[in-house]
Amino acid sequence: MDKLEIHGGVPLSGEIRIAGAKNSALPIMASTLLTKDTVKVGNLPHLYDITTMLELLGCMGVESIVGEKLGVEICSEPIRHFSAPYDLVKTMRASILVLGPMLAHYGQAEVALPGGCAIGSRPVNLHLSALKKMGADINVENGYIEARTKGRLKGAHIFMDLVTVTGTENVMMAATLADGQTIIENAAREPEVVDLANCLKAMGAKIFGEGTDTITIDGVKELRGCEYSVMPDRIETGTYLIAVAATRGKIKIKDTRPSILESVLSKLEEAGAQIQLGEDWISLDMKGNQPRAVSLTTAPYPAFPTDMQAQFTALNAVAEGSGLITETVFENRFMHVHEMNRMGADLKVEGNTVLVKGKDILQGAPVMATDLRASASLIIAGLMSENQTTVDRIYHIDRGYECIEEKLQLLGAKIKRLPS
Numbered sequence: 106m107d108k109l110e111i112h113g114g115v116p117l118s119g120e121i122r123i124a125g126a127k128n129s130a131l132p133i134m135a136s137t138l139l140t141k142d143t144v145k146v147g148n149l150p151h152l153y154d155i156t157t158m159l160e161l162l163g164c165m166g167v168e169s170i171v172g173e174k175l176g177v178e179i180c181s182e183p184i185r186h187f188s189a190p191y192d193l194v195k196t197m198r199a200s201i202l203v204l205g206p207m208l209a210h211y212g213q214a215e216v217a218l219p220g221g222c223a224i225g226s227r228p229v230n231l232h233l234s235a236l237k238k239m240g241a242d243i244n245v246e247n248g249y250i251e252a253r254t255k256g257r258l259k260g261a262h263i264f265m266d267l268v269t270v271t272g273t274e275n276v277m278m279a280a281t282l283a284d285g286q287t288i289i290e291n292a293a294r295e296p297e298v299v300d301l302a303n304c305l306k307a308m309g310a311k312i313f314g315e316g317t318d319t320i321t322i323d324g325v326k327e328l329r330g331c332e333y334s335v336m337p338d339r340i341e342t343g344t345y346l347i348a349v350a351a352t353r354g355k356i357k358i359k360d361t362r363p364s365i366l367e368s369v370l371s372k373l374e375e376a377g378a379q380i381q382l383g384e385d386w387i388s389l390d391m392k393g394n395q396p397r398a399v400s401l402t403t404a405p406y407p408a409f410p411t412d413m414q415a416q417f418t419a420l421n422a423v424a425e426g427s428g429l430i431t432e433t434v435f436e437n438r439f440m441h442v443h444e445m446n447r448m449g450a451d452l453k454v455e456g457n458t459v460l461v462k463g464k465d466i467l468q469g470a471p472v473m474a475t476d477l478r479a480s481a482s483l484i485i486a487g488l489m490s491e492n493q494t495t496v497d498r499i500y501h502i503d504r505g506y507e508c509i510e511e512k513l514q515l516l517g518a519k520i521k522r523l524p525s
């Protein structure tokens with residue numbers, strides 16, 4: 106397994122570009138199952154999860170042509186199998202996103218039931234109950250979700266008990282081809298849901314209210330091909346901003362979208378960062394100062410994102426003062442805390458909160474990544490430590506951050522990959 110070796114203590118400085126959003130690209134790729142026409146998806150990030158989704162579509166018979174400039178043309182016309190096998194689902198939970206589109210378009214779908222993962226139990230009961238309400242016959246047997254519908258799914262009034270991002274996306278995709286109107290209440294408002302809705306609309310879907318907690322979808326007979334460019338990754342953007350703030354540096358981030366990062370930018374300003382914004386760029390300058398610790402609570406958009414919690418915990422670890430970090434979305438998303446304590450941080454977990462007492466500097470150590478965002482936080486911790494840190498199990502990071510060591514090197518970081 107590859108590792109990353111980091112020699113910390115260098116204030117990061119420079120300019121980088123942000124890739125397309127992983128969590129928007131994955132549902133958009135799944136949505137191509139809703140039409141027999143070719144869909145051209147652009148601005149795809151170069152990530153393992155994207156390759157896994159292409160592999161998943163490929164094993165069902167879907168044809169893809171990977172083009173230049175981060176684009177792919179996907180045509181589901183030759184589909185032969187309606188099954189997402191366990192081998193792929195276990196490596197990427199987002200595989201569940203093929204369930205709604207396959208069922209709506211082909212009347213059948215078999216998807217391995219995703220298990221728990223490092224950050225929580227992550228059930229998919231709300232995806233299944235909503236699809237059942239739309240008339241699907243669903244059984245879970247031998248570790249597989251088997252779903253069928255006679256004729257089309259039926260529009261339904263669905264109230265989501267919890268805000269679920271991929272649950273909202275699955276139901277929204279399924280509803281585009283249902284008979285009649287579907288209303289999703291307590292829908293996720295995440296920008297990735299809006300990006301998917303925009304792509305579906307470009308395919309001819311009738312969707313209203315995306316970005317609010319009530320989404321209405323009027324089913325249409327069929328969807329057509331389109332060209333769509335994935336929006337910038339807000340979590341990648343936030344991760345680099347925090348890495349630079351933690352090392353007391355300065356950065357300009359291009360090809361991003363500041364308007365979807367408000368909660369993160371306001372916490373960075375509270376931490377002492379000077380921030381300037383353009384339509385598609387953000388600059389941050391710490392003026393060489395140590396960040397101030399901040400307190401935050403994660404919750405669905407537009408509140409502070411759980412996918413940025415670990416990185417802010419790292420920032421607090423070298424901040425002035427102390428802060429409370431409360432996680433309300435996933436039940437077990439503090440695995441990075443114990444690794445950071447091995448680097449000399451002063452973090453205490455109590456229930457779903459971490460009390461962080463900032464230190465001037467951390468000490469490098471060998472540490473192990475447990476999930477994607479935890480890996481990013483350990484890299485940030487390594488960048489602000491004296492001497493050497495090695496981060497093991499970085500296959501997690503390659504799932505969600507495109508060329509992370511190259512981008513950090515561009516900012517002056519001393520980081521290199523140690524191949525296994």
Ligand code: EPU
Pocket residue numbers: 128129131199225226227228229230231232233267268269270271272297411412434435436477478505
């Ligand atoms: N939940 C249920 N039942 C369901 C669905 C969700 O109880 O049927 C619970 C979950 O266990 C969790 C909460 O609801 O406690 C929210 O989970 P959600 O369904 O919103 O998460 P997700 O859709 O599986 C997406 C992102 C995650 C991100 C979360 C929250 C994708 C592919 N994944 O996951 O991204 O953390 O929303 O914003 O969009 C990441 O990129 O590192 C990542 C984990």
